[in-house]
Amino acid sequence: MLSYALRRIAGFLPTLLVIITASFCVMRLAPGGPFDQEQALPPAVRANLERLYGLDEPLTVQYAHYLQALLRGDFGPSLRQRDFTVGELIAQGLPVSATLGVAAMLLALLAGIPAGIVAALRRNEAADFWLSALAALALALPSFVTGPLLALVFGLYLHWLPVAGWQAGAPRYLVLPALTLALPVAAHVARLTRAGLLEVLGTPYVRSARARGLGAARVLWRHALRPALTPVVSYLGPAVAFVVTGSLVIETVFGLPGSGRYLVQGAIDRDYPLVMGMIVVYGALTLALNLVADLLHGWLDPGVRHE
Amino acid sequence: MSDAAAAGGRGLWGDARRRLTANGAASGALVLVFLIALLAALGPLVSPWGYDSLDWQHLAQPPGRTAAHWFGTDRLGRDLFVRTLAGVRLSLLISVLASLVSLAIGIAWGAVAGLAGGRTDAWMMRLVDVLYSLPYLFIVIILTTLFERGSLGVLLLSLGAIGWLTTARIVRGETRALKRREFIQAARSLGVPTPAILLRHIMPNLLGPVLVYATLTVPQMIVFESFLSFLGLGVQEPRASLGNLILVGAQEMESAPWMLLVPAAFLVALLSCLNFLGDGLRDALDPREY
Numbered sequence: 001m002l003s004y005a006l007r008r009i010a011g012f013l014p015t016l017l018v019i020i021t022a023s024f025c026v027m028r029l030a031p032g033g034p035f036d037q038e039q040a041l042p043p044a045v046r047a048n049l050e051r052l053y054g055l056d057e058p059l060t061v062q063y064a065h066y067l068q069a070l071l072r073g074d075f076g077p078s079l080r081q082r083d084f085t086v087g088e089l090i091a092q093g094l095p096v097s098a099t100l101g102v103a104a105m106l107l108a109l110l111a112g113i114p115a116g117i118v119a120a121l122r123r124n125e126a127a128d129f130w131l132s133a134l135a136a137l138a139l140a141l142p143s144f145v146t147g148p149l150l151a152l153v154f155g156l157y158l159h160w161l162p163v164a165g166w167q168a169g170a171p172r173y174l175v176l177p178a179l180t181l182a183l184p185v186a187a188h189v190a191r192l193t194r195a196g197l198l199e200v201l202g203t204p205y206v207r208s209a210r211a212r213g214l215g216a217a218r219v220l221w222r223h224a225l226r227p228a229l230t231p232v233v234s235y236l237g238p239a240v241a242f243v244v245t246g247s248l249v250i251e252t253v254f255g256l257p258g259s260g261r262y263l264v265q266g267a268i269d270r271d272y273p274l275v276m277g278m279i280v281v282y283g284a285l286t287l288a289l290n291l292v293a294d295l296l297h298g299w300l301d302p303g304v305r306h307e
Numbered sequence: 308m309s310d311a312a313a314a315g316g317r318g319l320w321g322d323a324r325r326r327l328t329a330n331g332a333a334s335g336a337l338v339l340v341f342l343i344a345l346l347a348a349l350g351p352l353v354s355p356w357g358y359d360s361l362d363w364q365h366l367a368q369p370p371g372r373t374a375a376h377w378f379g380t381d382r383l384g385r386d387l388f389v390r391t392l393a394g395v396r397l398s399l400l401i402s403v404l405a406s407l408v409s410l411a412i413g414i415a416w417g418a419v420a421g422l423a424g425g426r427t428d429a430w431m432m433r434l435v436d437v438l439y440s441l442p443y444l445f446i447v448i449i450l451t452t453l454f455e456r457g458s459l460g461v462l463l464l465s466l467g468a469i470g471w472l473t474t475a476r477i478v479r480g481e482t483r484a485l486k487r488r489e490f491i492q493a494a495r496s497l498g499v500p501t502p503a504i505l506l507r508h509i510m511p512n513l514l515g516p517v518l519v520y521a522t523l524t525v526p527q528m529i530v531f532e533s534f535l536s537f538l539g540l541g542v543q544e545p546r547a548s549l550g551n552l553i554l555v556g557a558q559e560m561e562s563a564p565w566m567l568l569v570p571a572a573f574l575v576a577l578l579s580c581l582n583f584l585g586d587g588l589r590d591a592l593d594p595r596e597y
Contacts, residue, residue, distance in 0.1 A: 018437065140578045142530045144537045144550070145571050148557035152564060163561075252538065253557060264538050 004298045004305035012287055019283040024066065027272055028059055053079060075277035080269045086277035093259025096166060100250065100258060101243050103178035108185035108239070113232065116193025123198065131190065138187035143246055147180040147253035164255040177254045181246050185239050189232055196228035230301050236293035244286050326591035333587020336580040343577055347395040356386035358393040359545040370565050378569045382559065391570050394547040395577065401462060402528035408467030410521055413474025414513065421482025422505055432479065435472050462541055466531055470524050474517070481516055485509055515592040522585035526578045533574065549574045
């Protein structure tokens with residue numbers, strides 16, 4: 001387990017460095033800059049601005065400076081939102097995005113696993129059929145469709161929940177965004193749980209547990225469920241990546257003040273430090289959560305450690 | 308595929324076609340996809356309106372209010388029927404082309420890696436693993452913004468660049484399995500050069516799994532294209548794609564819900580049908596799994 005964990009942890013920093021370097025290169029080599037506006041700036045002003053932000057130096061020097069600043073936790077100033085540093089902008093939005101992400105993950109697991117268990121125990125009955133159909137639908141629909149549709153039905157027609165906004169994280173405002181983000185993940189979790197449980201329920205040791213006279217509930221909880229959930233655990237990594245990137249859309253759809261919008265806005269404005277900061281933070285977050293999921297998987301399923 | 312082959316005996320493709328037509332959901336989906344594509348190709352030609360022509364007499368009309376606009380109009384008086392169909396056409400075009408790009412790269416990469424084996428294979432697949440672990444969406448978002456926004460070439464490139472990884476993995480696995488089969492060994496012992504083995508003996512046998520995966524790639528590409536357009540990074544106004552129509556529809560849904568519902572319905576129908584079709588094809592071409 002220890003060598004497995006070390007191997008996984010050792011992969012973390014190089015991957016992050018690859019992400020940083022690749023996005024740094026792509027951003028700087030592409031045409032267009034942050035000071036391109038409809039009205040061209042006088043050359044002297046432009047040169048001064050570029051000197052102020054260090055954009056007149058060679059790329060390698062800029063890259064070295066950027067990495068040094070990163071090590072100090074300094075993401076640099078935002079080129080467009082002049083009164084803020086990138087760190088401040090992201091720090092403002094991140095708690096909102098994190099709340100949304102955690103709520104969606106919890107919702108997905110709490111809805112997906114029971115749904116999968118029910119579908120497996122009632123195999124080929126009506127409940128199984130409807131749950132599978134619902135899961136297929138939830139998987140096929142992208143969240144930028146389900147989000148507005150849910151807002152239309154529950155917000156505008158039924159008036160149960162607010163259509164958009166945040167209001168300092170009042171739970172009412174969290175329901176629809178978290179639900180939208182959780183739906184496809186929950187559907188995937190339900191499918192994996194169903195398939196895993198069906199496989200385990202057919203194994204000899206479960207039959208022998210039944211033969212010893214254990215009740216159905218006890219067989220399920222004590223014997224069948226743990227091994228049946230291994231595929232779900234191995235799906236946690238991709239699920240985390242999905243939730244992190246999915247939150248970008250959800251924040252746009254529901255007008256949440258999260259940090260996701262800075263990635264798109266920064267990219268449109270060519271605000272290099274802002275986009276880079278977002279990529280570093282979100283990239284590191286995705287990698288770290290993936291690492292946790294991998295370690296959890298290795299801990300639960302010893303076979304994984306030796307692959 | 309051809310009738311002559313089917314008459315000569317029961318081949319893979321004849322069997323597959325029989326199984327596909329026996330599968331009600333899949334053949335229904337196939338017909339519906341065909342109809343939607345036909346509608347998208349011909350509909351805009353039949354209607355008197357263009358995707359960007361304005362009708363000042365009918366601004367923001369719900370469907371059925373005026374005979375001139377079947378699905379209503381948007382705030383600028385543009386016909387929603389034509390815009391939605393033009394959007395379907397563009398989305399289908401982009402996603403099919405992007406799928407082809409990603410399939411071409413994926414097949415070449417996977418087949419070469421699988422056939423070469425050894426260290427070449429290890430390095431090639433290691434690269435795929437590394438690319439897999441990157442949060443790819445970020446790179447795509449940067450790519451699509453930094454080059455000219457809404458340029459279809461960049462959109463195709465970035466969509467194709469995501470899709471090939473999975474294709475490469477599937478193709479490599481199949482190639483490694485095929486490589487050990489007797490007919491490949493026979494070809495080798497007869498002195499057939501490696502490129503010819505790849506093209507004449509490996510590639511045709513990859514067609515089944517690749518076709519299945521391709522049908523499942525197209526809906527993914529549609530989602531991704533719409534996703535980028537929804538974020539304002541893909542297809543730009545006044546051109547219509549399903550993504551930017553849904554974006555505008557979501558903004559206007561309070562006063563004009565049909566602007567959201569019409570393109571969303573088309574997207575949902577298209578995605579569900581393609582997924583059903585892909586599942587049906589998989590069952591038809593690969594009965595071992597079931």
